[in-house]
Amino acid sequence: MIIDAHAHLGVDRVFEEARDEKQLMDAMDKNGVDAVLLQSMFGYITMEDIRAGHDRIAGLAKAQPGRVFGMITMTPYLKTGEFKAEARRCVEELGFVGLKLHPMAMAVSPLSRVGEMMWETCADLEIPIMVHTGAGAPMAVPSLCIQRAKQFPEVPCVLAHCGMVVYFAETVVAAAQCDNIYMETSWTAPHHIDELIRQYGSGRVMFGSDEDINIPAELAKYKSLHISEQEREDCLWKTANHVFQLGL
Numbered sequence: 001m002i003i004d005a006h007a008h009l010g011v012d013r014v015f016e017e018a019r020d021e022k023q024l025m026d027a028m029d030k031n032g033v034d035a036v037l038l039q040s041m042f043g044y045i046t047m048e049d050i051r052a053g054h055d056r057i058a059g060l061a062k063a064q065p066g067r068v069f070g071m072i073t074m075t076p077y078l079k080t081g082e083f084k085a086e087a088r089r090c091v092e093e094l095g096f097v098g099l100k101l102h103p104m105a106m107a108v109s110p111l112s113r114v115g116e117m118m119w120e121t122c123a124d125l126e127i128p129i130m131v132h133t134g135a136g137a138p139m140a141v142p143s144l145c146i147q148r149a150k151q152f153p154e155v156p157c158v159l160a161h162c163g164m165v166v167y168f169a170e171t172v173v174a175a176a177q178c179d180n181i182y183m184e185t186s187w188t189a190p191h192h193i194d195e196l197i198r199q200y201g202s203g204r205v206m207f208g209s210d211e212d213i214n215i216p217a218e219l220a221k222y223k224s225l226h227i228s229e230q231e232r233e234d235c236l237w238k239t240a241n242h243v244f245q246l247g248l
């Protein structure tokens with residue numbers, strides 16, 4: 001079993017990328033990926049567009065039962081009531097399993113008031129938060145999640161990209177301080193993934209691709225690591241299955 005903990009669908013207005021359903025499902029089939037955690041793209045500021053992005057993911061999830069799980073993706077600079085209502089709709093009506101915070105694409109520091117509101121939303125809905133880390137410093141450095149992870153110990157916090165090599169050491173520091181911090185390893189160096197497994201155990205590490213064409217490269221890292229089959233299974237699906245309560 002393989003779960004890709006990080007993928008996107010739609011047209012991105014910030015990074016000017018586009019990915020559709022066929023591209024994603026073809027890449028999953030080709031690479032033996034069984035399930036995916038799917039986020040909308042960034043740069044949408046009207047509720048109409050945001051809902052359309054969430055509904056598109058929900059449509060694919062319905063067409064691919066047990067294979068596609070949605071992640072709430074929206075700017076927190078909406079009215080707080082609207083943000084929270086849409087987040088609740090995603091979880092209760094669409095079956096979404098987590099919320100994404102992208103400090104660079106959303107212009108949000110985890111330490112800011114709106115950052116705190118995103119954690120509060122996750123606590124209310126009992127879902128994990130995934131935070132992009134790495135590119136986009138200073139707001140995207142992993143250490144900024146420490147305070148919120150401590151403030152909300154019941155909310156699992158997944159550091160996407162583990163600080164992207166340059167800020168990897170901050171991921172080590174953050175993971176040491178907070179048991180509720182987990183690591184998604186797209187764009188992470190293989191020896192850094194190895195270090196995380198050695199220090200914190202494979203139960204805190206999860207495979208992710210971020211881009212369908214990156215799936216083979218990310219899977220190859222896990223093939224080359226000198227880890228046990230049990231550790232590989234944790235990283236490839238069991239950690240994500242547990243943290244996001246997918247029931248697979």
Ligand SMILES: [Zn+2]
Nearest residue numbers: 006007008210
């Ligand atoms: Zn991403």
